[in-house]
Amino acid sequence: MNGNTVHVAISEFCAMMETISSSIYLAQSCAYKQSAVEFNAFIATLDHLIMDELKYVDQFVRANRVNDLFTILDDFNIEIKPIIMKNKMEYYEARSLSPYMEKVKLLSEAIVKQFLSIYEESSAFYDQSWRTVDMHRSSFCCKSCGALITTILSHIGNLSSISLIENESYLPRLTYVYGYEVIRAELFPGCGADELIEDEIIIPVEGLYMNIKKQLAHDSTEFTIYCINGHQIGREVADGHAPHMVRLPKDRIHRKEIVDHTM
Numbered sequence: 001m002n003g004n005t006v007h008v009a010i011s012e013f014c015a016m017m018e019t020i021s022s023s024i025y026l027a028q029s030c031a032y033k034q035s036a037v038e039f040n041a042f043i044a045t046l047d048h049l050i051m052d053e054l055k056y057v058d059q060f061v062r063a064n065r066v067n068d069l070f071t072i073l074d075d076f077n078i079e080i081k082p083i084i085m086k087n088k089m090e091y092y093e094a095r096s097l098s099p100y101m102e103k104v105k106l107l108s109e110a111i112v113k114q115f116l117s118i119y120e121e122s123s124a125f126y127d128q129s130w131r132t133v134d135m136h137r138s139s140f141c142c143k144s145c146g147a148l149i150t151t152i153l154s155h156i157g158n159l160s161s162i163s164l165i166e167n168e169s170y171l172p173r174l175t176y177v178y179g180y181e182v183i184r185a186e187l188f189p190g191c192g193a194d195e196l197i198e199d200e201i202i203i204p205v206e207g208l209y210m211n212i213k214k215q216l217a218h219d220s221t222e223f224t225i226y227c228i229n230g231h232q233i234g235r236e237v238a239d240g241h242a243p244h245m246v247r248l249p250k251d252r253i254h255r256k257e258i259v260d261h262t263m
């Protein structure tokens, strides 16, 4: 390289980093929207060195928009100045541009490919072997009076069909899941996520039995739910920034198995 080509190389590199950063972002959002479960499971398998490199791309793009990040050395090799780490007082070390360029190309291609495969197929990464799925369909009754609270529901077969998208149903139709399962699988629905408890059943809103009574809670993001005889049995999360669901604490309800002999 010489004094003229060095600036061309720098601007080409910057353009490449912008492209890499937005392709990773797009592929990541597609994968997440397709299956948040698979996405989370995949991210959990990533080596921390790879995660650091992904963060570096992000930080580089941000920093490059406000600062001059390049040092041109006497031999016309280019060095990327140290960049501050996100939310930390530390810096990434200076990097030599040419070898880094090769490395980041390979990394981004591999990672985009992974996200797209989640988008296209799903179900490759998520280990659910620890689960025991209830064999029979069930409905749930009020523990105090025995009144029916839900329609007939099945224990969700594949946790990957849970949706973490706001304003959509957390669960597929006519299914239920236990609190401890979604906690272990880290399928937190965002708003108020940290309050999910081990000892509760989660069902979709339309799984409630028709004669259930609802009362809007004071903050209007929740309904309190009562059985036909007025016993409080749970809460419906109706927050516009979270998936919708009904939460029934296990000490308020009773599970009734429906053993279907015709099957």
Ligand SMILES: [Zn+2]
Residues within 6 Å of the ligand: 142, 143, 144, 145, 146, 147, 227, 228, 229, 230, 231
């Ligand atoms: Zn009751």
